[in-house]
Amino acid sequence: MARDELPIPAHFDADKVGQVWRVPYQERAEDGRKWAKQYKIHAASRDKFRICLLLVDVQNTFCIPEFELYVGGRSGTGAIDDNRRLCEFMYHNLDVITQICPTMDSHQSVQIFHSIFLVNDKGEHPAPFTLIPAEDVQKGVWRFNPEVAECLNIDEDYGRKFLDYYTRKLKEGGKYDLTIWPYHAMLGGIGHALVSAVEEAVFFHSIARYSMPGFQVKGSNPFTENYSVLSPEVLEDVEGNQIAEKNTSFIQALLEFDAVIIAGQAKSHCVAWTIQDLLSEIGTADDKLAEKVYLLEDCTSPVVIPGVVDYTDEANAAFQRFADAGMHVYRSTDPLESWSGMVFDPQ
Numbered sequence: 001m002a003r004d005e006l007p008i009p010a011h012f013d014a015d016k017v018g019q020v021w022r023v024p025y026q027e028r029a030e031d032g033r034k035w036a037k038q039y040k041i042h043a044a045s046r047d048k049f050r051i052c053l054l055l056v057d058v059q060n061t062f063c064i065p066e067f068e069l070y071v072g073g074r075s076g077t078g079a080i081d082d083n084r085r086l087c088e089f090m091y092h093n094l095d096v097i098t099q100i101c102p103t104m105d106s107h108q109s110v111q112i113f114h115s116i117f118l119v120n121d122k123g124e125h126p127a128p129f130t131l132i133p134a135e136d137v138q139k140g141v142w143r144f145n146p147e148v149a150e151c152l153n154i155d156e157d158y159g160r161k162f163l164d165y166y167t168r169k170l171k172e173g174g175k176y177d178l179t180i181w182p183y184h185a186m187l188g189g190i191g192h193a194l195v196s197a198v199e200e201a202v203f204f205h206s207i208a209r210y211s212m213p214g215f216q217v218k219g220s221n222p223f224t225e226n227y228s229v230l231s232p233e234v235l236e237d238v239e240g241n242q243i244a245e246k247n248t249s250f251i252q253a254l255l256e257f258d259a260v261i262i263a264g265q266a267k268s269h270c271v272a273w274t275i276q277d278l279l280s281e282i283g284t285a286d287d288k289l290a291e292k293v294y295l296l297e298d299c300t301s302p303v304v305i306p307g308v309v310d311y312t313d314e315a316n317a318a319f320q321r322f323a324d325a326g327m328h329v330y331r332s333t334d335p336l337e338s339w340s341g342m343v344f345d346p347q
Helices: 026-036 078-092 135-139 155-170 196-208 248-256 270-285 289-292 314-326
Strands: 051-056 099-105 216-218 259-264 293-296 329-330
Touching: 026 196, 051 248, 051 270, 078 196, 078 259, 078 293, 099 196, 099 270, 135 155, 248 270, 248 289, 270 289, 270 293, 270 314, 289 293, 293 314, 314 329
Parallel strands: 051 099, 051 259, 099 216, 259 293, 293 329
Antiparallel strands: none
């Protein structure tokens, strides 16, 4: 059924998407209730066709230029442009988005992908963006830093064996090599927070539609990367002991929605691996479930560090694989009623 998109509320300022500021919650709550009444927006609990908007790591650390892992893409303004379009998409379609589920990359200083975890024979730590292939660990180019063993409640021998096992496991699984990332998304820090404009839109939606956001915290395990919100990269240690687990409750929740729309950062890493894990879970249930997944290709950008790394081609290839598997790739400006498989009920 055809539907008219909602207008953009007056409080949204596209020029502030790339800035950090305080959301005026009480004012937005009052605006949200008035907005719902003015446009006859019903509570999300009454939705017959249930849509989840999955926002992957739309946090300051990835989306604000002066922060640690800003995802600029090849244009240099990637995440800012993505989030402007994302906010507009949320406001235009607030009346049919049932729940918004933001993922929150959450880290502390001593984790396997941070410099402090490894040292070379000179006692030096690897620089940010250093790749740590299994071969370098086996040759002793980089090894476990014994100084962090106590705070991780392990001994040096376990740490050494685990690092060797972990990097080999990544290689065997076709994953990216262990990457040393700058300290980012630090739990309790301002980089951890949602981008202010996106946070405001999520809050506004929660008030207008009586819908609690489904926040998903990931990435706090010191022994494994966690690009995907659905599963860490490695689940067991060298002895077969479980060190992490899949987010099975969230996987089940996603599969129960009639449609899942995915956007966020970065297209080449956390977005791509989340989609890949979702596709794998779908494959164990029913391949046709892939048809209810929609990817917002203009609300996500790949990691590009000029002169260092560029994952654009890998990200585009991943999205092509997802489309070939039955998922839909759209732009945020495409009217929802034109999206294949979308069904809307009259208000």
